[in-house]
Amino acid sequence: MVEQTITAASAGTFKIGGDLPVNRLGYGTMQLTGPGVWGDPKNPDEAVHVLQTAVDLGVNFIDTADAYGPYIANDFVKKALHPYPSDLVIATKVGNTRQGPDRWIPVGRPEYLRQQVEMNLRTLGQDSIDLLQLHRIDPKVPLADQIGELALMKLEGKIRHIGLSQVSVGELQAANEITPIVSVQNLYNLAKRDSEMVLNYCEKEKIAFIPWFPLATGQLAKEGGPLDKIAKKYNAKPAQIALAWLLKRSPVVLPIPGTSSVAHVKENITAAGITLSDEDFKILSQAV
Template structure:
């Protein structure tokens, strides 16, 4: 894998250096982000291949499955190498009918953190994103304060936020150190949209600008999922130029778009995993980037 490093929480006492290309585990679950993977051996092999390929940033959540991806990570990679950063999310939960619901009262967040610590078999989680879901009724600052409280207790090393608006990001930064932001972002998705689960999903360019100004890595989720619908033929044109797939060009575009973007493409296919890795070897020219803009 040919990619640069990025530093998370660079000005803290415990900065984390990771390769600027991670892996998101959500697709390792069963259909509907629920239950065990269709091919468990392949799922475990993908996680092992992450380390063998140089990836040392893995994104997960205890509501993937439920608890499926955390248990797979522990089974495949525990005891964890010192350079591995496992990032999890709290703030949401799943009902038995597979619906997504907010789970962001202080006691809910504490319960989620304790569950993540147990399933990941660790005493401290390196990075935790508080995921904002619509309709919770809990003030944003109240949830964030609970996150910072658990950081003070040592359960969380670094606090991040996910699915935040520019105003929410600024509020969080005013309350404490924000290590990373995990928002939807991709070539064809740079503004807010509404998903079938989780309500409004906040994007885009305004949040990226704040991240760049404050040297905060932006971890884009659904970058391929939302980028694949063909709104125009620019991606396919560049893909043909480099004899690459459109997914690879989407990832290459993210890597070139800003040095503060840390892509985490996910897949349940080892073949697609290897294809995604090859995106790090594509060098888009300035003319390519201007064409894609």
Template sequence: MQLPAGPGEARENSIAVARRAVELGVTLIDTAYLYGWGANEELLVEALHPFPDGVLVTTKVGVVPPDPPREAALCGRPEVLREQVEGALRRLRVDRLDLLQLHRVDPDVPLDDQVGTLRDLRDEGKIGHIGLSEVTVAQLERAREIVDIASVQNRYNLLDREHEAVLDACTAAGIAFLPWRPVLPATTAGEIAAVAAEAGATAAQVALAWLLGRSPVVLPIPGTSSIEHLEENAAAASLRLSDGQRSRLDTVRRRV
């Protein structure tokens, strides 16, 4: 989402960031139709296609472009989801979307219809695995009655643990949990900064390391448009927090 897809130097930088991510061992790249209305998907194709073995590019559907004065809106109507999946297949130049996530649940369309459409597309061979984003435990449970759910992408970080129960449900079920905004609003003050100083790391690295140790199903998806920041994020994978440091971070209160 953070990679500019317009022409010129910014696009060249975005391509370099995507390629460097793969060099660093990143194996999942998250995009969505919403990110530039397909432009971000096309950028990743220019940077990485044919996608290297072991690299999963996952995208999301269920949001429609702005219609002034309305901004982007949710739309989970079956015909729209089908159209957007077909568009993603074309833009990403693949025969199957190995992981396709519903960007948001549209409250105006029955959940069964939205998830059922993705199930049908999976059965048709156009989707490999199905994920959800910004869902409750109840929505996740209902979706799992319709089709296997491989991943959940909810906002979650050290200071924002609103979806703790969803993460716990994913852990119990062995469902991948992809926290978005995983390092924000990580702070440079207080306990996080103290642990960072002890570990010789940045606050962002501490936030990512805490997430990676929170549950074996957690796979953070930090975004960046900077190679330097990308390398900093990737280095967090090797940061090991002590039990005492984790315990102190566990007590950090969510910022309201």
């Protein structure tokens, strides 16, 4: 009997903005860079192979950003996958500047955001960006100026949909009054759920919720802990159960686990085939 390969399609689908169908388990490119999300990785060939493997295993939603490297991750996406499959949705981000490893400063001046959108189009080799997310709201620039410039570029056909990253419900609502917001990318995982209210709002409004740092498990994965016990029950690894928990948490959740390893990307995608029982989901939800 031939064992069936589990693909990202097993996670189910979601339509971003109502018209961009993607498999709910995607891939994030941040780890395709050097230490501190700066410069080149140690193994460029492996980075290309990781992206190609992810797509071969059904991933059709890739999240990247001009700040990753900077531009290193975008370059790998283009090198590995261009010309892009017709069903591949690439999300990228603007609004964060880099001054060195692990250093990030938001800049939301309209002229800068426009420049970065144009640079993303160039480095990714695209005529239009499927999903352009504001990496961070710049507190020094009026929100209407930041979102307004992106909305203008949407009218020009350079952006298809607009999203936000690391925002509150109030910020999301304020931006949505300027132009439709179709996605939110906030820190959220099994061990850290400060964005629970934002996720609930996204679910109500059918806005895609893209949790970054999705594999973090804190102390839950320690030997004998709840995550460790449930992982053994499913003959899985703790990270796979953490992803399965996210997929069960809400139909609008689109996890984008990142890795620079082909073996790990295969493990992560296998999580799409794990369906937690209601009881195990509840145990994990109450463990934090």
